[in-house]
Amino acid sequence: MGARPDTAVRSERLRVLVTGHDGYIGRVLTRVLEEAGHVIGGVDSGYYADCGFDAPARADPAASAPRSDVRDLTVDDLAGWDAVVHLAALCNDPVGDLSNEWTHDINHAGAVHVARLARDAGVKRFLFASSCSVYGDAGTDTELSETSAVRPLTAYAVSKARAEEDLAALAGPGFSPVFLRNGSVYGLSPRFRADIVLNNLVCWAVTTGQVTMFTDGTPWRPLVHVEDVSRAFLTVLTAPRDAVHNEVFNVGVPGENYQVADLAAIVCSAVPGSRIGLVPHAGGDMRDYRVSFAKLASRLPEFTPRWCAADGACEVRDGLRAAGVSQDDFQGPRFTRLARLRQLIDAGAVDSSLRMRQVEGASSR
Numbered sequence: 001m002g003a004r005p006d007t008a009v010r011s012e013r014l015r016v017l018v019t020g021h022d023g024y025i026g027r028v029l030t031r032v033l034e035e036a037g038h039v040i041g042g043v044d045s046g047y048y049a050d051c052g053f054d055a056p057a058r059a060d061p062a063a064s065a066p067r068s069d070v071r072d073l074t075v076d077d078l079a080g081w082d083a084v085v086h087l088a089a090l091c092n093d094p095v096g097d098l099s100n101e102w103t104h105d106i107n108h109a110g111a112v113h114v115a116r117l118a119r120d121a122g123v124k125r126f127l128f129a130s131s132c133s134v135y136g137d138a139g140t141d142t143e144l145s146e147t148s149a150v151r152p153l154t155a156y157a158v159s160k161a162r163a164e165e166d167l168a169a170l171a172g173p174g175f176s177p178v179f180l181r182n183g184s185v186y187g188l189s190p191r192f193r194a195d196i197v198l199n200n201l202v203c204w205a206v207t208t209g210q211v212t213m214f215t216d217g218t219p220w221r222p223l224v225h226v227e228d229v230s231r232a233f234l235t236v237l238t239a240p241r242d243a244v245h246n247e248v249f250n251v252g253v254p255g256e257n258y259q260v261a262d263l264a265a266i267v268c269s270a271v272p273g274s275r276i277g278l279v280p281h282a283g284g285d286m287r288d289y290r291v292s293f294a295k296l297a298s299r300l301p302e303f304t305p306r307w308c309a310a311d312g313a314c315e316v317r318d319g320l321r322a323a324g325v326s327q328d329d330f331q332g333p334r335f336t337r338l339a340r341l342r343q344l345i346d347a348g349a350v351d352s353s354l355r356m357r358q359v360e361g362a363s364s365r
């Protein structure tokens with residue numbers, strides 16, 4: 001390891017280690033990478049191992065990798081990989097609020113730990129899954145670019161912003177971190193999540209007939225399908241080093257910034273008979289940002305997104321109906337991460353540092 005230069009890697013069969021491979025994005029990303037011919041390994045604590053549409057996990061090398069915590073990896077675990085895609089994190093903003101300490105420990109310190117090991121093991125490229133949440137309450141209608149100020153509002157967003165800073169300091173001739181600030185992701189995955197905005201609105205519509213918004217509908221969000229996120233990661237993995245070395249990319253699709261009320265209207269159209277409902281004084285979530293995806297589109301034109309929010313709402317509607325998901329299901333530990341982590345804590349399946357105590361976690365059902 002370490003002798004091969006990181007230049008034009010487009011046609012190579014890469015060995016890629018994906019942390020958090022058993023999560024919402026990870027399960028789609030590993031499929032996309034495998035279909036592109038790359039060799040995939042995985043590291044995941046298994047918090048959500050029996051959650052989702054298709055438990056138990058499919059039998060592939062990544063999905064069947066032994067469960068382990070990124071905080072406990074050693075340099076030997078990173079040796080022999082061409083690239084690391086670091087997805088493992090406590091996400092999203094509400095989950096991050098469970099404990100500032102865990103969120104810092106896993107999302108910030110954990111990411112820096114893995115990146116240092118990767119650099120020391122001779123891994124050339126390190127893709128860090130960051131978030132547009134770092135923009136916080138932008139306070140402007142102008143679309144934010146990668147050079148706009150970050151204003152993280154939550155422990156989750158702070159952990160991502162701090163990790164970006166520390167990882168950038170590790171960049172060097174033999175090690176290229178790349179920062180992918182994902183928009184709010186939607187769409188089906190074997191590890192489907194009901195706690196992200198578009199998926200959540202469709203869950204409400206399909207199971208109750210009411211599209212329930214937990215804001216006044218005015219905040220802006222950039223939306224991106226989980227398959228398009230995965231294709232963006234694939235593009236960055238195989239791009240020439242000079243195009244991506246130590247660069248930040250907002251990951252999303254031009255024209256796919258929406259106010260939450262627009263999303264609710266899209267969902268109403270996708271689920272005929274449903275109507276919009278508002279939770280009075282829901283408060284809490286102050287995030288409000290519109291994001292530009294011009295850099296990704298111009299710097300890496302090979303990335304061709306295929307989805308829009310309206311098509312995604314129909315896809316999720318059909319998936320929920322086919323699986324017979326109920327309101328209790330989507331609000332419970334099978335599809336809502338905060339509920340799942342609370343279940344693991346209550347069952348004593350994790351220790352005081354949120355490390356899994358045993359291989360088989362508490363059942364999600």
Ligand SMILES: NC(=O)c1ccc[n+]([C@@H]2O[C@H](COP(=O)([O-])OP(=O)(O)OC[C@H]3O[C@@H](n4cnc5c(N)ncnc54)[C@H](O)[C@@H]3O)[C@@H](O)[C@H]2O)c1
Binds near residue numbers: 021106110131132185
């Ligand atoms: N889903 C979104 O809307 C979104 C948006 C922006 C950014 N992101 C980022 O993308 C990444 C993946 O998100 P996701 O939606 O797939 O999340 P997810 O919660 O579905 O998956 C994360 C995975 O990481 C694993 N994990 C957590 N802590 C770990 C640890 N200490 N050691 C090993 N594994 C650990 C979990 O078991 C889980 O399988 C995250 O870094 C997230 O912050 C997601």
